[in-house]
Amino acid sequence: MRRLLLALPFALLPLAAAHADHHEDHEAHGSLGAHEHGVATLNVALDAQALEIALESPAMNLLGFEHAASSAEDQARVAAARAQLEQPLALFGLPAAAGCSVSAKDLRSPLFGGPAEKHEHGDDDHAAAHESEHSDIDAGYKLSCSHPEALEGLDLGVFFKAFPATQKLKVQLIGPNGQQGAELTPSNSRLQL
Incomplete structure (x- = not known):
């Protein structure tokens, strides 16, 4: 399953490029990978009973x-x-009927502290300067769902309420209906699987 999630950005690259080209005239930053305040990336992969979610x-x-x-x-x-x-x-609005449980989670940020959370730079001053400019938070989750057929979608309304400075989630999804991309906002917070 990890390979599936890692392959997700590459599988959706043509979709992302087409999306960026389509919105190039409307957005100053057309890059999907750029550090852009107010925008986050969510990768979701559903394979049988395994659900993986990665937030950047x-x-x-x-x-x-x-x-x-x-x-x-x-x-x-x-x-x-x-x-x-x-x-x-709760954060990703998973329906209780899906019977999902968290089998693994990984939260990373230089702001969480601890030796494993620091950037790996040879120069500590360079790392500190880089962290003061732009810091990210990455969260990865592996879930096991006993009734994946009940996973019709994710409701990210709770996420947007918890983190109101997030104005847009750029979503890449691989699920039972193939691959797709979506942009979710506080007023359009439901992701169909």
Whole structure:
């Protein structure tokens, strides 16, 4: 399943290129991989009973800042965001009827602290400067769903309410109906699987 999720961006590359070309005149940043405040990427793969979800977002969208959390208020924001990200069943609006359980999760950001969370640069000053400019938060989830037929879609309304600075989710999906791309917003927060 991990290979399926890792292959997702490559499988959807023609769709992404067509989408970028189509919106080139309407958006200043047509790149799907750029660090763009207000925009996050969500990759979803459903294969039989296995559901994988990968979120990539600028920290600004989830925390309201991208610098190291030095104040008590910033540290509380980081802890609150991390606690919300630890609850993927609620955050991604998975229906209870699908019987999904989390088998693995991986949250990464230089802002979460810890030696494993730092960028791997030879120069610590360069790493600190890079982190102060742009910090991301990546979250990966592996879920097992006993009744995947009940997974008709994901309702990301809770996600948008939890992280109101996120204005758009660029979604890439591989599921029972093939591959597709979508853009979700707070007013259009349902992803059909």
